Amino acid sequence: MKTAVRKQMTINPVIMDLLNDQIALEMKASASYLAMASWCDQRELLNSKAFFYKQAEEEREHAMKIFTFINDNGGAAMSPEIHNVNNDFDSLRGIYEASLEQEINVTESIFRIFKSARKEDDFVTEVFMQWFITEQSEEEDTFRSILDVFDLMEGMPLKMIDERLPKE
Numbered sequence: 001m002k003t004a005v006r007k008q009m010t011i012n013p014v015i016m017d018l019l020n021d022q023i024a025l026e027m028k029a030s031a032s033y034l035a036m037a038s039w040c041d042q043r044e045l046l047n048s049k050a051f052f053y054k055q056a057e058e059e060r061e062h063a064m065k066i067f068t069f070i071n072d073n074g075g076a077a078m079s080p081e082i083h084n085v086n087n088d089f090d091s092l093r094g095i096y097e098a099s100l101e102q103e104i105n106v107t108e109s110i111f112r113i114f115k116s117a118r119k120e121d122d123f124v125t126e127v128f129m130q131w132f133i134t135e136q137s138e139e140e141d142t143f144r145s146i147l148d149v150f151d152l153m154e155g156m157p158l159k160m161i162d163e164r165l166p167k168e
């Protein structure tokens with residue numbers, strides 16, 4: 001009986017690997033947003049700088065949610081190495097476009113985990129991932145709305161556009 005109880009508590013290894021990859025992806029997103037925040041900070045784009053500092057924190061929180069989930073479910077969460085963080089940007093609009101692209105990649109990765117959890121009958125992970133699906137939908141929507149502002153205000157001074165953008 002004891003063994004059976006222990007077995008149920010142990011996370012599926014296939015899913016654990018996917019979740020560890022997701023931690024790395026979220027931490028990479030956090031590092032990318034920090035680089036973007038710095039670019040905005042250097043140019044006194046106040047709303048965008050606040051927005052990206054906040055995004056950097058939020059992505060770290062996402063990574064930590066998964067990190068503790070793995071360990072709480074009998075697995076081994078791995079602290080990831082983060083490589084190739086881009087610190088070189090051409091424009092504010094380019095930063096938001098890159099952000100949307102990054103979020104779309106994160107969403108696709110989350111869908112893959114969700115599907116795999118379903119396939120493996122890992123109901124605990126499936127339910128856990130639902131929060132991330134909702135979160136991704138909101139984040140993608142935020143970036144799309146911001147890009148709409150750029151379209152509407154095309155040709156306006158950058159600081160004026162920044163003032164119309166959300167701080168968080």
Ligand code: FEO
Pocket residue numbers: 026029058059062103106136139
């Ligand atoms: Fe946690 Fe927006 O990816």
